[in-house]
Amino acid sequence: MFSWTLLTALRRRWYLLLLSLLVTAAATYLVVDRVPPTYELRADVVLLPPDALLEEGENPFLALGGLNQALDVLVRAFPPELRQEVHDTTGAEFEVVRDPGASGPIMLVTATAPTPSGVDQALGAVLDATPRILEGIQDDTDVPAEDQIISMVLYQEVTPERSLTPTLRAGVLVGGVSLLAGVLAIAAVDGLLLRRRGRPAADAPAPTA
Known part of the structure; x- marks a missing residue:
């Protein structure tokens, strides 16, 4: 159930997923470049x-x-x-x-x-x-x-x-953590946006004259 909800959120917020992948790739590259063999x-x-x-x-x-x-x-x-x-x-x-x-x-x-x-x-x-x-x-x-x-x-x-074992190990660790954090953040943002969109009319601000 959770996995299906997560996949739905990622599909709905595909643009955020793309941004997360770019951030993950950049973070992994920086770590791999800094960790010598x-x-x-x-x-x-x-x-x-x-x-x-x-x-x-x-x-x-x-x-x-x-x-x-x-x-x-x-x-x-x-x-x-x-x-x-x-x-x-x-x-x-x-x-x-x-x-x-x-x-x-x-x-x-x-x-x-x-x-x-x-x-x-x-x-x-x-x-x-x-x-x-x-x-x-x-x-x-x-x-x-x-x-x-x-x-x-x-x-x-x-x-x-x-x-290259230390370099690869550091790259995999940072890439994995970054991607996981990005996916969880997307799920949280998706849930927040859905809740805001589903507010009852009474919660909406009254129109001004």
């Missing part, structure tokens, strides 16, 4: 066992069992101070998680920034900090240096990926 870079970091636990000539990649727990600790050990420093110097954000596509102790690092240079610096800062954070965790638990797990950059992107 972002750039992303990713890298994979693998944890490796200490040389002391390997037999001579043994491939370290064949001895990754048991390092997943260490990776979980490392992921949670990145300090807020590092995130703040990276943001202050590059305008970037970063995320470190266990690589969902890997079964071994591989950490996925994703940096996001408004500029290609910023995202490149941010990713470099995180990768540089990773060995220090991993070493600090083990030093705090008195693990001898020769028994400490080490990290290695397995893969690092060099060309930032341009992402």
